[in-house]
Amino acid sequence: MTPEPSTADPDTVIRLDGVGVRRGGSDLLADLDWTVELDERWAILGPNGAGKTTLLKLAAAEMHPTSGTVDLLGERLGRVDVFELRPRIGLASASLAGRVPPDETAFDVVRSAGYGVLGTWRERYDETDDQRASGLMAMMGVVDLSGRRYGTLSTGERQRVLLARALMTDPELLLLDEPAAGLDLGAREDLVELISELAADPDGPATVMVTHHVEEIPPNCSHAMLMRGGRVVAQGLLDDVMTSENLSATFDQPLELTSRRRRFTAFRR
């Protein structure tokens, strides 16, 4: 049987329609509609337990919804082989960071991404794999750490190595779950700048970044979603969504949001 031609918009990278995720009698996500286009760069914010990581797992094809539909890169979850889909999606997350074998070299952590494994897998990689891994590590400023064991790297160095790994397959969609968690001020600023540069590349992947802190939103982000209790408080263009009112509703306290040169800060009123 010939497969039906896809009628999906080729520029739509993520499409969630009426999505719910239910576990143990509670709604982790409910009634979620969300569309991400290829040229969009999203920041997702919300308090602990809001459902941010669950949302990212759906977007990474690591989880199926309980209700509604999830379309990723023109393919519907449940009808597509997720192992074919995943190499098209770059993911850097704390859970991934914790699963990297500490003895692997930083270079192998990056290079093996193309094969969907962590650490060394094949005896021989193509020369193009080696070149791409080195190029990305140089771009992230960690090429000098290529031979170092992952377990000996600092948190900031690990985040950069994982970012290089996430880009190794030249993904159409890049998902970052709290990339700046645990970084000192300087390392955070370096990473925010790096992600902002990636976001500014018109040929770069659609990007979705989960963060706890408004200070970590890269200046080149175009869109934002604020979540609370598995539901959307506000979503859309960054400037429309990032208001004191929306942020206060999201964190259930009176907050004042200010911005300067497209960087945000928030205080309790």
Ligand SMILES: Nc1ncnc2c1ncn2[C@@H]1O[C@H](COP(=O)(O)OP(=O)(O)OP(=O)(O)O)[C@@H](O)[C@H]1O
């Ligand atoms: N398998 C499960 N069964 C029951 N509840 C779950 C399950 N997995 C996650 N949850 C709950 O779902 C909610 C959303 O979790 P999720 O990890 O998506 O939140 P989050 O916004 O990423 O939180 P954080 O900011 O703390 O990382 C949390 O309250 C969590 O305890």
